[in-house]
Amino acid sequence: MKTAIVILNWNGQKLLEQFLPSVVNFSQNEADVYVADNASTDSSITYIKEHFPTVKIVENTINGGYAKGYNDALQSIEADIYCLLNSDVEVTKNWLQPVLYVFKNDKKTAIIQPKLLDFKDKTKFEYAGAAGGFVDLYGYPYCRGRVFNNLEIDNNQFNDISEIFWASGACLFIRSKVYHQLGGFDEDYFAHQEEIDLCWRTQNIGYKVKYIGTSTVYHVGGATLQETNPHKTYLNFRNSLLNVVKNVPTRWFLFVVFSRLILDGIAGIKFLFELRPIHTWAIIKAHFSFYKNFFKFLGKRRKLHKKQNYNLHTSIVWQYFALGRNRFEELR
Known part of the structure; x- marks a missing residue:
């Protein structure tokens, strides 16, 4: 099962310096690592070429935000599974194995999210996705481990594997055939909650979205737009x-x-x-x-x-x- 980890970057050299090493070190022999660059004006591309020659680069012609950025980049990346990974995420040893195991053994699962903990306080769940997302009757999103701004301590209460409604775009695994069947992200969103729409549409055509609590990553959050912005x-x-x-x-x-x-x-x-x-x-x-x-x-x-x-x-x-x-x- 060919897997591609795709990190969307826009003028994020400092984030790449901090977080790309963990992705490369803990993904060797299991996935190809790509950086999809959204027309950066800093020296991100030069840095990657000099320090991470195994990382493949896809250069988008414009900064179309999260949605268009991934849609454009994934047109040229061949893989069975895409992992869409924020540039401010630190991954951990053996983070891929539990996720890929579920994909191999459950053909109806199309999207997976690992446990998202806060990089700044690794005892707590992280706002963007925590232990998997849901929406209420009125379409307001919330997560296991995070309701509005209340973040729970990780006491292994969500170390399970379970169906969820939406997976966080900070670290979202998806079958490539489903991604392209649905036409990818809706570019009218530009950024934020387009992953909820994608997960909703995925379930509408009969697939499942799952959370895998035995895989852990740490997310800084707000590296692109602060919560107070x-x-x-x-x-x-x-x-x-x-x-x-x-x-x-x-x-x-x-x-x-x-x-x-x-x-x-x-x-x-x-x-x-x-x-x-x-x-x-x-x-x-x-x-x-x-x-x-x-x-x-x-x-x-x-x-x-x-x-x-x-x-x-x-x-x-x-x-x-x-x-x-x-x-x-x-x-x-």
């Missing part, structure tokens, strides 16, 4: 709304869309009370972009296969903010 707020709110329009089952569609308009408004008011008006403005801009793209995404919705039932927990917002449930096992 208003542009990240904009992308997360807008793209979450686009996921709703594109993928929510028909029976819930109108209810969820109108409910999200109200809930996102409440979130904007909350930012105002927290004296963070720039994030309120980011939500407003996200909604204007959503309205602009509504009918375009409605057209995409009509072309998709059956909509996957996703209602695992009714409202993560209600349970977290009203009921004080901040751990995955407390959710109902």
